[in-house]
Structure formats: C-alpha cells, structure tokens
Amino acid sequence: MPQLRFHHLLLLLRHSRRPPSFPFSSSTKTTPLLSLFGSTPRSGTMAAYNNVAEAPRLLFRQLFEKDSSTYTYLLADLGHPDKPAVLVDPVDKTVNRDLTLIKELGLKLIYAVSTHVHADHVTGTGMIKGKMQGVKSVISKASNAKADLLVGHDDKIYFGNLFLEVRATPGHTVGCVTYVTGDESDQPHPRMAFTGDALLIRGCGRTDFQGGSSHQLYQSVHSQIFTLPDDTLLYPAHDYKGFTVTTVGEEMLYNPRLTKDEETFKSIMENLNLAYPKMMDVAVPANLAGGLQDLKTKV
Ligand SMILES: N[C@@H](CCC(=O)N[C@@H](CSS)C(=O)NCC(=O)O)C(=O)O
Ligand SMILES: [Fe+2]
Numbered sequence: 001m002p003q004l005r006f007h008h009l010l011l012l013l014r015h016s017r018r019p020p021s022f023p024f025s026s027s028t029k030t031t032p033l034l035s036l037f038g039s040t041p042r043s044g045t046m047a048a049y050n051n052v053a054e055a056p057r058l059l060f061r062q063l064f065e066k067d068s069s070t071y072t073y074l075l076a077d078l079g080h081p082d083k084p085a086v087l088v089d090p091v092d093k094t095v096n097r098d099l100t101l102i103k104e105l106g107l108k109l110i111y112a113v114s115t116h117v118h119a120d121h122v123t124g125t126g127m128i129k130g131k132m133q134g135v136k137s138v139i140s141k142a143s144n145a146k147a148d149l150l151v152g153h154d155d156k157i158y159f160g161n162l163f164l165e166v167r168a169t170p171g172h173t174v175g176c177v178t179y180v181t182g183d184e185s186d187q188p189h190p191r192m193a194f195t196g197d198a199l200l201i202r203g204c205g206r207t208d209f210q211g212g213s214s215h216q217l218y219q220s221v222h223s224q225i226f227t228l229p230d231d232t233l234l235y236p237a238h239d240y241k242g243f244t245v246t247t248v249g250e251e252m253l254y255n256p257r258l259t260k261d262e263e264t265f266k267s268i269m270e271n272l273n274l275a276y277p278k279m280m281d282v283a284v285p286a287n288l289a290g291g292l293q294d295l296k297t298k299v
Contacts, residue, residue, distance in 0.1 A: 055078065058076075058078070059074070059083075059085075061101070062244060062245075063094065068091065068238070069239060070120075071239065073087070074088075075181070076105070076107045076160075077161055077162045082160070083105075084107070084108050084159040084160045086109075086164065087102075087109060087112050088115065089113070089114060090125060092124045095127045098128075109132055111138050111159065112136070114139040114287070115178070115237055116139075116172065116173045116177070117143050117210065118283055119283055119284050120283060122286045122287060125147065127292065129148075137290055138150075140177045142168065145290060146288070152168070153167060156182065161183065162181065163183075164179035167180060169198040169220035170213070171198060171214065171221075172207060172210075176196050176198050176205070178193050178194065178196065178198055178224060178225060180192070190231065191228065194237075198217065199225055199234060201243040201251075202256060203257060204217060204255070208272070214269040215262070215266065222258075231247055232247060232248045234246045
C-alpha cells in the first residue's frame with residue numbers, strides 16, 4: 001500500500017460524498033456506503049478514511065428462513081442511545097435466532113412488523129411479543145388481522161430518528177403494504193423498500209387467493225414502487241432463486257412480468273399454475289390472529 005498523503009485523503013472525501021439522489025437530508029456530511037452495512041474496512045486507505053468519518057447510523061441485516069424461503073429484515077438506529085430496532089416479517093421458526101442476534105447487538109426491539117398476512121408460514125410477531133417485553137406487532141388495517149398497531153398508507157413507523165413509511169400495495173393480498181425507509185437524522189443512507197410479496201426479484205406475488213387481484217397488483221407496483229428513485233434498494237419477503245436484493249431501475253428494465261402492459265401481465269398471472277402453499281390452511285388463520293403465541297420457551 002503506497003503511503004497515504006494529505007491530497008489522497010481529500011480526494012477520497014470528495015469521491016465519497018453522497019450522490020445527489022440520496023434522500024432524506026440536505027446535510028453535506030460524508031458517509032461511507034460500505035460502513036452503512038457494517039463492512040469492516042481492511043485496506044489502509046479505508047482505515048485512514050474511517051478515522052475521519054462518522055459511525056454508521058443505520059444497522060441493517062437480511063436474515064433467511066429456508067423452509068419458506070422467507071427474508072426477515074432487522075433495522076436499527078445506532079445513533080440513538082437506546083438503539084431502537086424493527087424486525088420486518090419475522091418467521092416463527094427463526095424467532096430464537098433473531099432475538100438472540102438482537103440481544104447480542106445490544107438493540108432494543110420495539111416493533112415486529114408484517115408486510116401482509118402470509119400464506120406460507122406463521123409470522124413470528126406473536127411469539128416475539130411473548131418472549132420480549134414491550135415489543136408491538138404491526139400490520140396494515142386493510143389486512144383485517146390482529147396486531148397492536150394497525151397502519152395505513154402514508155403512516156410512519158419511527159425507530160429513533162429513522163422511520164418506515166407505509167405504502168399501500170394491494171394485489172397479492174388485500175392488505176399488502178411496502179415499507180420505505182426514511183431518515184430525520186443528519187446522516188443519509190440509501191433508500192430501501194421492503195416490498196413483501198408485491199414485488200419479488202424478477203417476479204411478483206401470486207394473485208389467486210386472499211383477495212388477490214392482478215389489476216390491483218399491477219397498479220400498486222407501478223404507482224407505489226416504480227415511482228421511487230431508480231437506485232432504491234428493493235428487498236422482497238421471499239426469493240426462490242438465490243437473489244437477495246434488487247433496485248427499482250433494475251426491475252423496471254428486467255422484471256419479466258411487470259415490464260409488460262397490464263393485459264399481458266394479467267394473462268401471465270392467470271397462467272402461473274402454482275400449487276397452493278403447503279402451510280396455507282395453518283398459516284392464514286394463525287396470521288389473521290396475530291401469529292401463534294408460545295410463551296414457554298424463552299431465549
Ligand atoms: N411452494 C411454496 C409457496 C410458493 C408460493 O406460492 N409463493 C408465493 C409467496 S408466499 S404467499 C408467491 O406469491 N409466489 C409467486 C411466484 O411466482 O413464485 C410453499 O408451498 O410454501
Ligand atoms: Fe404472501
């Protein structure tokens with residue numbers, strides 16, 4: 001590694017300023033994107049840079065449940081003294097793993113949030129409430145499910161100075177919502193959207209049960225997700241092909257269903273011929289009731 005000189009540092013700082021499309025702050029403070037996601041800089045250059053940068057504010061983890069191929073997302077505001085955290089779409093089978101991680105990271109879980117009434121697995125929200133005091137479950141009012149907080153379009157769910165903005169995206173189910181990250185701190189981060197099953201990577205949720213409608217889903221994605229900035233990171237509730245993340249720009253170019261006109265989309269959706277999820281008869285009633293509560297096993 002060549003010796004780092006003062007003008008190299010200046011160059012690094014200039015090139016790492018946030019792109020103009022990053023939302024939520026007019027601050028010109030520098031924030032290295034790598035460190036936002038917890039990566040440890042290894043090179044001397046990055047270490048030197050890190051010495052002059054602030055600690056990342058947003059903690060983000062993508063967690064996976066293999067039987068239902070479900071993603072659970074952990075977000076926390078590390079800039080707040082309590083480190084308040086939110087879990088999006090926890091699964092009953094992986095609640096212990098998730099709560100252990102939350103404890104190890106010293107976070108205070110305040111919300112366990114669902115994107116919709118899942119048909120393929122039982123939500124972990126009810127179980128979490130029984131295991132960790134003070135956690136509130138959240139789902140959309142339109143889902144007709146039980147939870148502590150019933151949210152609607154444009155509501156904001158705050159954790160510290162960060163929040164999730166609720167966007168109604170019905171079509172896979174009547175009550176589906178997408179949660180979009182927002183920030184009232186002076187440290188901007190890339191915008192992220194948790195799309196549930198409204199938008200899957202190079203796909204979308206099926207529309208053949210739970211009040212599904214291919215017309216509604218098409219309108220929801222085009223009006224509420226494809227209108228976000230192109231560089232918005234999209235995180236779905238499931239992936240069956242090994243993908244982890246996509247962007248609005250990428251899906252608007254390459255989604256094989258949602259790039260078509262609405263009539264073609266409807267015809268694709270009518271001909272998916274998917275078997276019903278194996279857990280559907282157990283999962284839907286349990287999730288409408290807020291998830292099964294198992295108070296016996298504590299982490
Ligand atoms: N085989 C799985 C269920 C697969 C499935 O139906 N996935 C849903 C999301 S969970 S409600 C879906 O919308 N899939 C769309 C697609 O194109 O795959 C099981 O038995 O659990
Ligand atoms: Fe679903």
